[in-house]
Amino acid sequence: MSQPVGTLSPQVTGDLYAEVQTFYARQMRRVDSLDIEGFAATFTEDGEVVHAGGQRQSGRAEMIAGMRAALPRYKDIATRHWFGHLLIEADPADEDTVRVSYYTLVTQTDREGKVSFQPTFTVDDVLVRRDGGLLTRSRVIRRDSPSAPAAS
Numbered sequence: 001m002s003q004p005v006g007t008l009s010p011q012v013t014g015d016l017y018a019e020v021q022t023f024y025a026r027q028m029r030r031v032d033s034l035d036i037e038g039f040a041a042t043f044t045e046d047g048e049v050v051h052a053g054g055q056r057q058s059g060r061a062e063m064i065a066g067m068r069a070a071l072p073r074y075k076d077i078a079t080r081h082w083f084g085h086l087l088i089e090a091d092p093a094d095e096d097t098v099r100v101s102y103y104t105l106v107t108q109t110d111r112e113g114k115v116s117f118q119p120t121f122t123v124d125d126v127l128v129r130r131d132g133g134l135l136t137r138s139r140v141i142r143r144d145s146p147s148a149p150a151a152s
Contacts, residue, residue, distance in 0.1 A: 012088045012098075020088050020100060020127065023134045028081040034074060036067045043136045044128060052121060052143040078109045083123075096129040097137075103144075120144045 023042075030038040040060040043049075048058045057063045082105040091097035102125075106118040126138045 012090055016090065016098070017086075017088055019134065020086065020098065023127070024083055027136070028083070031067075032079050032081060034071065036064055036071075039067070040064050043139075044130070047136055047138065049139045050141065052141045076111055080107045080109075081105075082107065098127040098129075098134070100125045100127060104141075 027039065027042040030042065040063045043060060043063065046059055047063070048056065049063060050056050055066075057066050083102045084105070086100055086102040089099045091099060102123055104121045104123055107115050108118065109115050120143075122142045122144060124140045124142075125136055127134045128137045129135075
């Protein structure tokens with residue numbers, strides 16, 4: 001987890017929580033349906049993604065190029081992104097900025113119906129409000145790994 005639970009700001013409204021959940025549902029349906037341009041449009045023009053392997057994509061054009069290059073990996077499979085345990089914080093200094101940390105699980109189903117699970121990740125996003133809607137300004141993706149046991 002990127003932030004200790006005890007440091008979270010006050011609880012956000014139910015309306016904001018529902019808005020963020022709906023934003024992610026729409027964003028992930030676009031990527032899962034391979035709507036590359038539609039997915040990229042859910043980021044700010046200068047949006048940035050830092051992938052778990054350290055690769056950085058800045059701007060929609062770079063994101064689209066990276067996704068196009070990866071398309072052969074998704075031939076003959078249905079991919080689904082599942083998000084959970086969202087921690088949502090409104091930025092007290094900027095009412096148009098929301099920080100979200102969540103866990104993600106990705107499933108892939110082949111033509112025979114066999115489901116495989118990909119590694120799990122923790123994701124930290126910065127969402128911004130533009131023209132009445134949310135867009136992703138930045139996303140940092142970290143692959144989950146076991147924690148070292150506490151020293152006794």
